[in-house]
Amino acid sequence: MNNPIRKLGRHSLNLVEQAGGMMIFLLEGLALTFVPPFRLRRVFQEVHNIGVRSTPIVILTAAFTGMVTALQAYYTLRQYGSEGALGSVVALSLIREMGPVLTGIMVSARAGSAVTAEIGIMRITEQLDALDTMAVNPLQYVVMPKLLAGIIAVPLLTAIFDVVGIMGGYLVGVVLLGISSGAYFSGMTQSVVINDINGGIVKSLVFGLTVILVACYKGYYTEHGAEGVSKATNQTVVLSAVLVLAWDYVLTSFFM
Amino acid sequence: MIKISNLVKSFGGNKVLDGINLEMPAGKITVVIGKSGVGKSVLLKHIVGLLKPDSGQIMVDGQDIPRLRGRSLREFKLRMAVLFQGGALFDSLNVFENIAFPLREKTRLPEKEIADRVRLRLEQMSLTAEVETKFPDELSGGMKKRVALARAMIQEPEIMFFDEPVTGLDPPMTNTVFHLISKTHEDSGYTALMVSHDIPEVFAVAHHVAMLHKGRIIAAGTPQEIQGNPDPVVQSFIRGEVDFLED
Numbered sequence: 001m002n003n004p005i006r007k008l009g010r011h012s013l014n015l016v017e018q019a020g021g022m023m024i025f026l027l028e029g030l031a032l033t034f035v036p037p038f039r040l041r042r043v044f045q046e047v048h049n050i051g052v053r054s055t056p057i058v059i060l061t062a063a064f065t066g067m068v069t070a071l072q073a074y075y076t077l078r079q080y081g082s083e084g085a086l087g088s089v090v091a092l093s094l095i096r097e098m099g100p101v102l103t104g105i106m107v108s109a110r111a112g113s114a115v116t117a118e119i120g121i122m123r124i125t126e127q128l129d130a131l132d133t134m135a136v137n138p139l140q141y142v143v144m145p146k147l148l149a150g151i152i153a154v155p156l157l158t159a160i161f162d163v164v165g166i167m168g169g170y171l172v173g174v175v176l177l178g179i180s181s182g183a184y185f186s187g188m189t190q191s192v193v194i195n196d197i198n199g200g201i202v203k204s205l206v207f208g209l210t211v212i213l214v215a216c217y218k219g220y221y222t223e224h225g226a227e228g229v230s231k232a233t234n235q236t237v238v239l240s241a242v243l244v245l246a247w248d249y250v251l252t253s254f255f256m
Numbered sequence: 257m258i259k260i261s262n263l264v265k266s267f268g269g270n271k272v273l274d275g276i277n278l279e280m281p282a283g284k285i286t287v288v289i290g291k292s293g294v295g296k297s298v299l300l301k302h303i304v305g306l307l308k309p310d311s312g313q314i315m316v317d318g319q320d321i322p323r324l325r326g327r328s329l330r331e332f333k334l335r336m337a338v339l340f341q342g343g344a345l346f347d348s349l350n351v352f353e354n355i356a357f358p359l360r361e362k363t364r365l366p367e368k369e370i371a372d373r374v375r376l377r378l379e380q381m382s383l384t385a386e387v388e389t390k391f392p393d394e395l396s397g398g399m400k401k402r403v404a405l406a407r408a409m410i411q412e413p414e415i416m417f418f419d420e421p422v423t424g425l426d427p428p429m430t431n432t433v434f435h436l437i438s439k440t441h442e443d444s445g446y447t448a449l450m451v452s453h454d455i456p457e458v459f460a461v462a463h464h465v466a467m468l469h470k471g472r473i474i475a476a477g478t479p480q481e482i483q484g485n486p487d488p489v490v491q492s493f494i495r496g497e498v499d500f501l502e503d
Contacts, residue, residue, distance in 0.1 A: 134333065134362070
């Protein structure tokens with residue numbers, strides 16, 4: 001009788017402890033941005049690792065997402081004779097929701113897992129300790145550039161996702177299903193307002209920071225050798241995907 | 257002189273260090289011996305500032321290391337270097353970049369000066385210029401240790417820490433690494449703490465030996481004194497007796 005309650009209590013405490021730990025980790029990491037040495041080169045390297053290297057997978061995902069959205073929307077809209085609204089539906093779905101969410105999840109799967117594995121291996125092979133003993137702050141050298149790269153790269157990737165997704169929708173709606181090109185784009189320019197764009201940017205910033213924060217935190221506190229790295233990598237992908245979806249709901253209700 | 261007094265550390269109710277008292281004379285190599293898992297590396301990590309004790313003092317030139325913060329801790333770290341058990345070479349950097357790393361991070365030396373110093377250290381470690389561009393995963397265990405020693409020595413430390421420096425090496429490479437440690441010590445005169453369970457090889461390099469057992473230092477003295485110590489636990493460890501090792 002007592003056990004399930006104890007278990008729930010232990011899990012809840014664990015969760016709160018981890019959330020608190022992650023918040024302190026984030027604040028420490030970001031505060032080090034303003035402490036010399038500024039490590040701009042490391043930030044650019046990480047923008048390349050997290051952003052540039054994720055571009056192909058983001059483009060691929062965006063193209064198919066735009067295409068399938070257009071296909072689904074076309075047959076629904078046709079029932080009401082509103083095929084002309086296809087451009088608006090595709091653009092709004094991508095800019096408000098699917099662009100930031102799917103980019104966040106794809107970055108978590110590609111770059112987040114790699115970040116956790118990299119930092120986790122540095123932890124278990126004492127490379128982080130080595131930095132520390134050389135009077136180089138491992139948080140500043142390893143974590144801070146990745147956090148900044150997440151904030152810089154994910155909104156840019158989201159913008160790429162939106163554009164490619166809209167072009168995917170164009171391919172299906174205009175080229176394959178025969179809607180006029182003018183109707184596709186004019187509907188879009190009329191219905192998409194600056195608040196939609198701003199909402200998408202804010203979401204992508206939050207998702208980028210969340211995904212890379214989880215990845216760095218899980219890697220930094222990896223324990224128990226290779227198995228620990230594998231477990232941490234797995235937790236990164238699952239937790240960051242769940243957090244992206246939860247944040248999405250919170251931010252959407254805020255913007256609505 | 258490094259002086260440790262009543263150092264205590266527990267992990268989740270398991271007391272690993274139970275009141276360590278130890279003095280490490282300046283300019284000498286002190287070796288802490290003891291079986292695997294007894295807490296030798298934990299002791300070393302306290303001295304280099306990676307772990308904080310539950311209680312006790314670690315005095316280095318009048319400063320209590322666990323109480324140092326910010327700038328004074330950084331200044332202490334700049335005076336020391338650590339050779340980690342697995343080398344802890346940065347696997348995203350090649351050999352040259354690994355050895356140059358402390359100089360690039362902590363000095364404003366021109367690149368040419370850094371390159372000259374790196375090559376000098378490589379030469380001292382009997383490593384050829386060809387290894388400069390290799391990455392750590394392309395090196396043998398012995399080469400990794402020598403590169404790590406070169407990286408530690410390039411900082412010209414006043415205090416050196418060696419964490420199991422020859423673990424996993426074959427006998428010739430073990431002798432080579434111990435020879436390099438002795439040679440660098442002769443050249444630089446640093447104060448050193450080594451933790452090791454490599455008996456009897458460590459006696460050749462040590463000036464002072466202390467034995468850690470069940471969280472305490474149970475014997476300390478010169479290598480000769482330790483080898484002649486009548487304590488059955490010490491003798492059993494030195495002779496590598498099975499009953500003690502499986503205790």
